[in-house]
Amino acid sequence: MSRKRKDIFFLGKGGVGKSTVSALTAVRLALQGKNVLLVSLDPAHNQSDIFQMEFSGNPREINRNLSVQEIDIDKQIKNYLSAVESQVKRSYSYLTALNLENYFGIIKYSPGIEEYALLAAYSEITGNNGDKDFIIFDMPPTALALKFFGLPKLSLLWLNKLLELRNEILRKREIITKIKFGKREVERDKLINKLSEQVAKYNEVKSAFENNGLTKINLVLNPDELSFSESELIKKKLEEFGITVSGIIVNKYVRGYGLSRIKEKFNSTDLKILPASESPLLGFPALENYIHSNWDNDTSFE
Amino acid sequence: MIKILNIIFNKLKSFYRNYEDSSKQKAVDVLEYELGEMENIFGLIILGAFIGLPAPPVQITLDLLPDMERHLIQMLNKVDTAESPFSELFSHLDIG
Numbered sequence: 001m002s003r004k005r006k007d008i009f010f011l012g013k014g015g016v017g018k019s020t021v022s023a024l025t026a027v028r029l030a031l032q033g034k035n036v037l038l039v040s041l042d043p044a045h046n047q048s049d050i051f052q053m054e055f056s057g058n059p060r061e062i063n064r065n066l067s068v069q070e071i072d073i074d075k076q077i078k079n080y081l082s083a084v085e086s087q088v089k090r091s092y093s094y095l096t097a098l099n100l101e102n103y104f105g106i107i108k109y110s111p112g113i114e115e116y117a118l119l120a121a122y123s124e125i126t127g128n129n130g131d132k133d134f135i136i137f138d139m140p141p142t143a144l145a146l147k148f149f150g151l152p153k154l155s156l157l158w159l160n161k162l163l164e165l166r167n168e169i170l171r172k173r174e175i176i177t178k179i180k181f182g183k184r185e186v187e188r189d190k191l192i193n194k195l196s197e198q199v200a201k202y203n204e205v206k207s208a209f210e211n212n213g214l215t216k217i218n219l220v221l222n223p224d225e226l227s228f229s230e231s232e233l234i235k236k237k238l239e240e241f242g243i244t245v246s247g248i249i250v251n252k253y254v255r256g257y258g259l260s261r262i263k264e265k266f267n268s269t270d271l272k273i274l275p276a277s278e279s280p281l282l283g284f285p286a287l288e289n290y291i292h293s294n295w296d297n298d299t300s301f302e
Numbered sequence: 303m304i305k306i307l308n309i310i311f312n313k314l315k316s317f318y319r320n321y322e323d324s325s326k327q328k329a330v331d332v333l334e335y336e337l338g339e340m341e342n343i344f345g346l347i348i349l350g351a352f353i354g355l356p357a358p359p360v361q362i363t364l365d366l367l368p369d370m371e372r373h374l375i376q377m378l379n380k381v382d383t384a385e386s387p388f389s390e391l392f393s394h395l396d397i398g
Contacts, residue, residue, distance in 0.1 A: 080364075087368035100374075107360065110351070116361040151359065158358035165344055172337045179330050190369045191344075198365060 003214060007126065007135045010249075012220035013230040014141040017251040019046035020281055021220050021274065022138035027287045028295055030066035034133040038068045039125055041118050041148075042140040045070040052283045062284060069125075076117040077108050115147040122148075123205060142230060146237050149217075152206040153241050156199065163195045210242050218247040219266075223257035232265060245269050252276040342380060345373030 008025060010018045019042065026038035037059060040047045047068050048055050057075060059067035085104050089097045107113065122137070129135055139145040170189050208215055219234055221227040235245050247270040250262060254276055263271060274294060281290055348366055351357035 080361075084364045084367060091368045092371045107364070110360045112360045116359065155359050155362060158362055162344070162347065162358070162362070165340065165347075169337065169340050169344065172333060172340065176330055176333050176337065179326060179333075191366060194366055194369060198362065 003130070005130065005132050005135065006214055006216060007137065007208070008216045008218065009137045009139055010218050010220050011139040011142065011145045011234060013222075013227045016220045016222045016227050017274075018042070018220045019050060019138050021218075021249050021251055022136050023047060023050045024274070024281070024287055024291060024295065026066055026068075026134075026136045027284065028291045029134050029136075030063065031288065031291065034065060035131065036066050036134045036136065037125070037129055037132050038066065038136045038138065039121075040068075040070040040138040041121065042138055043073050043114075043144075044140075047138065050282060050287070071118070071121045071125075073114060073117050073121075076121050077113055080117060080120060081108055112147075112151075115144060115151050118144070118148045119151050119205065123201070126208070142234055146234065149209060149238060149243055150241050152202040152209065155202045156206065159195055159199050159202065163192070163199060166192050166195060206242075210244075212244050212246060216246040217243060218249055219245055220249045220251050221262075222252050223250060223254060228262065228265075235266070247272060249274060341373065342376060345370065345377050349374060349377060 010022045010025070012018050019040065022038060022040075026036050030036045038047065040055070045055070047070055051062060051068060053060070053062075055068050055070040057069060057072050059069040061067050081104055085101075088100060092100070118140075125135065139148070166189065170192060209217075217238065219231045221231045231248070238245060245266070248262060248266045249272045250257075250259065251274045253273045259271070259273070277290055277294075279286065281287055346355065348358065348363050348370060351360065351363055357363060
């Protein structure tokens with residue numbers, strides 16, 4: 001069955017208003033009667049402040065069409081590590097498991113674990129919300145967001161090589177068994193199974209990221225030099241991963257800033273201008289008011 | 303005469319069998335050594351992060367870890383011969 005849901009990501013330099021634009025998009029779609037889930041993957045969560053209510057790792061309904069959740073990355077890492085640790089304890093002998101126990105305390109600080117926790121949260125959320133029309137992801141600032149999008153491709157590079165090596169090991173083992181016992185059957189290799197499962201998992205995520213029709217990656221920038229340069233960098237890096245930027249949102253726009261450069265640089269993408277709000281965009285009514293007065297009926301980011 | 307020829311033939315047959323068996327064993331020994339080394343390389347790549355080697359993204363290691371007890375023990379045992387890898391290799395290849 002083909003998927004009807006669309007996933008919309010908002011990323012950009014810290015402070016450009018990714019969370020506000022995510023919230024505005026989510027509210028706008030919900031007002032149109034779409035079933036929307038807004039997810040904050042930014043460890044410095046802002047959605048609680050924007051909607052002025054408490055959110056957690058479980059979706060909380062704002063109204064019939066809109067739910068919001070904020071992913072607790074530390075909790076995600078802790079749960080993942082304790083699942084691995086209990087698997088190790090189950091399959092290892094007592095002494096080996098005991099020797100490894102100390103490592104698990106340190107692994108949570110390993111480079112790479114944070115983006116993996118985000119990716120695991122993304123997979124879990126997309127897997128559990130097939131009934132939604134839209135999932136809006138409010139992303140962390142550039143460095144972590146780029147690692148998140150690059151992780152499937154990087155992991156696949158390693159996994160394919162490891163799978164090659166493992167297959168070669170299995171082939172050698174088969175030859176030895178045949179010479180020794182005159183038969184070809186060898187015990188099924190658990191590691192090959194695990195590697196193949198991981199390859200399938202990352203291929204699925206990678207294809208989802210690369211599918212421009214189902215996954216919309218939007219860059220949020222402000223009318224200033226720094227956020228413009230960083231957006232250029234993000235676009236370039238994402239293209240290296242095979243991911244296309246769908247839309248550019250110039251947030252907090254003030255009259256007078258020339259848009260020609262932005263249009264020239266991001267010519268193949270949709271451009272949306274969101275004027276600076278005169279009052280703080282806090283609470284559902286404020287977001288709704290802003291949408292009515294500033295966001296026409298275009299469907300650029302859907 | 304026929305009896306003598308039979309004895310010679312049987313001797314030759316048994317010599318050939320022994321020769322074939324020992325060659326086969328030798329080939330299997332070399333293959334097994336090679337297989338063991340490939341397993342060590344696999345173990346080192348996956349578990350290298352524990353000893354500061356360049357390693358795949360941490361989640362790949364962690365997902366495989368529950369099925370890698372044998373590799374982990376093998377790596378710990380390897381520490382004993384790590385300082386003289388050539389002597390181990392030469393003894394397997396029957397050199398010297």
